[in-house]
Amino acid sequence: MFQKKIINRAVVSVVAASALSAHSALTQAQMLxxxxxxxxxxxxxxxxVAIAVQAMSGQALREQNVTNFEDYVAQLPSVNMGGRGPGQNEVYIRGAAVDAxxxxxxxSQGSAPNVAMYLDEQPITAGGRNLDVYISDMERIEVLPGPQGTLYGASSQAGxxxxxxxxxxxxEFEGNVSAEYSQTAKGEDSSKVEAMINIPLIDNKLAIRGAFYSDNRGGYIDNVAGTFQANENVNIAFPGSSVFYPEGTVFANGTTVGAGGVTIPVIKEVASNSALVEDDFNDVSYAGARLGVKYYINDDWSALAQFTTQTLKTDGVFDYDPEKGDLNVSRFSEDSLEDTFDQAAWTLEGRLGDLDVIYTGAYLEREVHAKIDYTGYTNIGKxxxxxxxxxxxxxxxxGLSNGYTTAYTWDPTIRGNTGVIECSTPVNSAKIDNEQTRFTSELRVSGDINDRTTFLAGVYYEDSEILHIGNFNYGxxxxNGWAPIDINSSSTFDNSEANARGLVTDATQFRNDNTRTEEQIAFFGEIAFDITEQLSLAVSARYxxxxxGFTGYGAWRYGNQPLFIDDADPTNDIRPALTGGREYEVNFAELQPLKTDDTITKVTLSYEATPDILLYATMSxxxxxxxxxxxxxxxxGQYSASANNLTDTGLQCGTDVAINSNAATGFPGYCLPYxxxxxxVENLEFGWKATLQDGLLRINGTVYWIDWKDIQVSQFDSQNISVLTVVDNGGDAEIQGMEVDFAWALTENLTIYGAASYNDTELTSVDPGFAIVVQDEGNPLPLTPEFQGNLRARYTWxxxxxMDAYWQLSGKYADEALNSIVDTxxxxxTYQDSYAIFNGSVGLNSPDGWGAExxxxxxxxxxxELHINRQDFIERTTTNRPRTIGLRIKYEF
Incomplete structure (x- = not known):
């Protein structure tokens, strides 16, 4: 049924476009x-080009005031995102989504993204933190939906x-400068300055170019007064209002419970965020520069070198709690982010005989320093x-040995008032420090084999490393005077390749200290053959x-509470100093490094129906x-290839770790893979590209069918599986959809632009072992509206x-969408509501380069509702910026 409906829509689109071609042609100057x-x-x-590609030119980016990740994703018909704000998002294409x-x-434990992000020739993809490059002095943005792995590699699974x-x-000598000021409803003011200058140093031989920007955006979310208290009804690990101890119970201080037992009340401290209350606390700033130099060595060869640097800073959060009110949230410790990157890139391009040769390389350094309120962990941590x-x-x-019987349970005598069980502040925080380096190098050669056959061949090399430290500081x-972790106190960590050895100076009680490395070499190529003057075949492959590699450790101080430090007898004070945890280099020794090698292919058949209409079919x-x-x-838990592990219910796990059942939660048991x-992904698509009305109308579209196998799903379930996040292959899905975009110079003054996508997604099977986490078969995939589209009209005179004047109106609509594939x-x-967003502008441009908008x-x-998430274990909604009115002034020379 769906296939018939979607093909009918595609046919109707082409027929409608053909009918529109009868429209009388306008002047040559109005061509798109x-x-x-x-x-x-x-x-x-x-x-x-016989490939689905959606491109936003530099002119379109300027017209729509696109400056960051969220801006350009909103303009693309089959692209969506999930995440928590600037520098903390992932992108999804054609419905191949799970959850951020x-x-x-x-x-430390994220899957690689399934959409590759590139800055020029270098992949800048990062799980959960796609590089949020500011859009300044950009030539264009290209989106290539569907698997692009033959030319673009591993993370190009969905595009x-x-x-x-x-x-x-x-x-040409050229430059521009612009300044902008805006006001946001229920928020703070914003301002930005951008500049570009291009200087030819040797005419038609050598030039330098610089782009500079500073964008400061005021906040619009309020951190409102609130309280937080541990609740045994939310987290069953906590005691209730009291704990009963039977007769004969021996407490840690030597006291024995008498006849009839005793009931000890529980006091849970109530946290307040009064010291952090602030209106409009989610400020963000982008500041950076890009410098480039290009040199034409001779008529055949040129060299390009560029350096880009950027710092992104944010305070607060960009998701709010609907239960606290519109754009309100209650946070109990500092939230901030500083994300800095430097990229050096170089390209040598020329000809060797009849061959076109390109060598390109880049080196990226990125540092992320984040502070995150982690109080919500109190709701879920076992x-x-x-x-x-x-x-x-x-x-x-x-080392306490006085015959107590309260081991591994509550004991009111170990600190403070012995007549109550005291639960101290539930406020927690996380401090994240990442250092990432990435070196890439690619050599491509292309040319003609004969009059009908062309080829492209290349080799790609990548060496990347992420040094990650995650400090979790429980208030x-x-x-209460606990010592911080100290991995030197335990032989468990003797072999750890750690980024932060030695005594920890802050009061960290849990730490991830990991090194992730990837080294890749790939060979790729494509041959295109003209079967006839109109029919062509292209075959590409990538090996x-x-x-x-994954090394480092996870370490914690669980169980090291100071004992008796606040009673009247200082001689019995005990301050434990033991650090426990897991060491990955030893426990993964048999599996290191994890190797993956394969060959993937792509085949495209294209037909030039007329000089203005191209049809194509692709398998990829x-x-x-x-x-x-x-x-x-x-x-x-060192991996052993000969292991034969069983859960308590007899579930055979083999080399996987056997996780026992949990009667209290109804957990059935699980085999956790190392x-x-x-x-x-396997993809079949049919597409068309049509330029009609003598160049006044462009309409492109694609119909596609996608099989997604062994979907990687992440989940944190400390009550049943582990105190660490796990990733498993959760099941299979099918996606059927269509995307269309068009541009139409309707009159000499009015141009209409539009794009839309329709996606019918279904989880077709769920791995029985991970069904405890993944939603049921038959449900749609998350973060994917069934229909979404945008429309823009621009009128100039x-x-x-x-003086040239213009007005512009644009809008985007998106259907409702699930928020996550996880359903426990x-x-x-839950479903995210449908939404519609509208923008408008009016402006003037003078002949001497001045302009205002x-x-x-x-x-x-x-x-x-861009993303309903539970990243802090409390449900919150990432949303867009409220109504913003602004004035932009520019000068071009």
């Missing part, structure tokens, strides 16, 4: 701008997004009550060999590499004195 793309690794008109991983562990910068122009309340572990941790242990494959599950490296496998009793998935973004002040 030709968009040149490099989707196939060579420059071609977008209308001549918790940002505190994205570098590729390419940010392509303007390069130095050796023929052992967090042991940090906050008077909880006594076994003598292994502290109660800090207040890749990827090695992934994509993949995403697998990885390690830190949670499998339990104490004594390694989660690659997931793969010439006024007196040669504790974290049920007055704009309104989000005219109706819509609260779009």
């Amino acid at each position: 701008e030709e968009v040149i793309v490099t989707a196939t690794k060579k420059s071609e008109s977008m209308q001549d 991983i918790n940002i505190t562990v994205a570098e 590729t997004v390419r940010l392509i910068t303007n390069k130095p122009n050796v023929a 052992f967090i009550a042991g940090y906050q309340c008077e909880y006594l572990v076994g003598s292994y941790y502290h 109660a242990p800090i207040a 890749y060999d990827l090695e992934y 494959e994509g993949y995403r590499p697998g990885g390690f599950n830190r949670a499998a490296a339990q104490k004594g 390694v989660f496998e690659s997931d793969t 010439t006024m007196a004195a040669g 009793p504790e974290e049920p998935n 007055l704009y309104v973004r989000n005219l109706s002040d819509e609260r779009a």
